[in-house]
Amino acid sequence: MANAWLRLWHDMPNDPKWRTIARVSGQPIATVMAVYIHLLVSASRNVTTCHGVSLRGHIDVTTEDLASALDVTEEVIDSILQAMQGRVLDGDLITGWEKRQVLKEDNGNVSQTAKSPAERKRAQREREKLRNRMRGVTTCHDESRQIKIQIKN
Structure with missing residues (x-):
């Protein structure tokens, strides 16, 4: 899938949910947003098939990989992922994926x-x-x- 793209929304950098997730996780907003960008890329690459339909939006990156990529500990990643649950994540699914990541x-x-x-x-x-x-x-x-x-x- 050469040159595959995903979308960000215009207000993404200033969305108040990042401040909430940062506060709840005890981590800097920059780290929270970096984790989320990695999750978006993972969800975009990870194609699952259900009843013959290809779907994206499920993350399959490990906390170890995220920690290594961002040069932080796995505990930092775990605290951010826990704070993201119910806000931008539902289990391993990025919420709002279908709305924001349209096909064409x-x-x-x-x-x-x-x-x-x-x-x-x-x-x-x-x-x-x-x-x-x-x-x-x-x-x-x-x-x-x-x-x-x-x-x-």
Whole structure:
């Protein structure tokens, strides 16, 4: 999955829940947010299949891996993960994943069924091909576009 992406929301850095999690865990906000970013990446990479449907949003990173990545102790990670439960985590599931990590985006319209970049490019080529075929054809409004309007003062 080369160049796979995940999304952050605009208010993520200033979301008050990080201050709450930091206070409850006794850890700095920067460490809390770093842990959460690692969890997002883990959840994005971890694809589970249920009834033939591929899903993301479940974390499968260990506290040891997180502690090593962030150069902190496993106790620090455990305290943060416990404080995240019920706030941004539900067990090993990141809450709000489906809402924030949509599958595709189409002209700014985010949805689960929007066109992929390849589908959008294919549609653009079809429109251009049609436009090229219609070059010599007069459309219904072409005549009216040649009329000059005079405005009287």
